[in-house]
Amino acid sequence: MNTPSDLDLHWMRRALELARRGIGVTSPNPAVGCVILDRAGQVVGEGWHEYDLLDHAEIVALREATTHAPSGSGFDRVHGGTAYVTLEPCNITGRTPPCTGALIRSGIARVVAATIDPNPAVSGHGLEALRAAGIQVSVGPGQSEARRLNEGFARWIQHRRPFVLMKVAMTLDARIAPPPAQMIPHAPYWITSEVARAAVQHLRWAADATMVGVDTVLADDPWMTDRSGLRRRRPLLRIVLDSALRMPLDCKLVTTAQNDVVIFTVSTDETRIHELESRGVRVEVLPAETGVAERGGDKSSSQARQPGRVPLEKVLDKLGDKGILTLLTETGTRLNTAFLAAGLVDRLHLFISPQIMGSDAVPAFCGMPSFVHMTDVEVERYGDDLGLSSLLRDPWPPAQT
Secondary structure (H helix, E strand, C coil): CCCCCHHHHHHHHHHHHHHHCCCCCCCCCCCCEEEEECCCCCEEEEEECCHHHCCCHHHHHHHHHHHCCCCCCHHHHCCCCEEEECCCCCCCCCCCCCHHHHHHHHCCCEEEECCCCCCCCCCCHHHHHHHHCCCEEEECCCHHHHHHHCHHHHHHHHHCCCEEEEEEEEECCCEEECCHHHCCCCCCCCCCCHHHHHHHHHHHHHCCEEEEEHHHHHHHCCCCCCCCCCCCCCCCEEEEECCCCCCCCCCHHHHCCCCCEEEEECCCCHHHHHHHHCCCEEEEECCCCCCCCCCCCCHHHHHHCCCCCCCHHHHHHHHHHCCCCEEEECCCHHHHHHHHHCCCCCEEEEEEECCCCCCCCEECCCCCCCCCCCCCCEEEEECCEEEEEEECCCCCCCCCC
């Protein structure tokens, strides 16, 4: 990959700013931004994608460039110009016609893309179509930021499973709650500060679904809602793993359910299922774990399976079928360990409070069959708390130029 120029980086940063406006409103499509410059290097069009408005970012930017042009100039302002787009323009017809065709017809001379499209039907082919039409193509400026923005889309479009972002709020000695004897029933104990908890709300806003286990519901009675106050296209799906349907009918999740709470269970108790569904809760019954790996005899996956438990991989398959791109897990000891042991966590985000609770407190993880290594760790401060984020499984295909 060639080193991008300062000018290309400047305009790609602007395109990324536009793309971020799509967080919460583009799923299940990617968040994409586009900036169009004329031959003189002046901005004539900008756009970003919003799912319900159909048009992709390139089309929105081209429309702005031509609609606001002086009378009679039309595509003259675009001809010979440059388009900066955060994701490779598509060359296929979906809900809308191909963006490559629109760019070619506009007379654009150069297209700068931050990254290829992870969609196997598009990946590299959009760039090939542009090059075949005589358009100069550059790939790479802002690539890491563009890929971070669409990790969920990259995982889902290739594997039809959500990107799993595990959030854990813990102490310096990796504890997530005081000793059980010191806990007040149905009252959460806040490990981290308000600043860190506000950052968690931002993670919920950017996710399509959030998940807890029934043990967390019984202990903390959480809302699990998106309280960021930011705009989103569809409600945050609240998911509970509850193998024996122990979910209290008077808990906050049930009493606030509006078809946005889903319980995955292995129980076939029809009476209990009816009680929950009559209150607006959706219940998905899955076959119980057998303790035997199903995919290629993977040892770590087998170790994570516990007979009688809800099968995690089948849960992810079901969520992928529902168009869930990003799943935020906010689970306890057992599920934290199970997800990591099965190799199902794509990104791990730790919020660490400067406290030490001791060995009697509840651990974040227990009985891990192997080490988990965090690399290229992003570090942030949230007041006195520390945030560590690391990509454990890269969902993106290899980069192209």
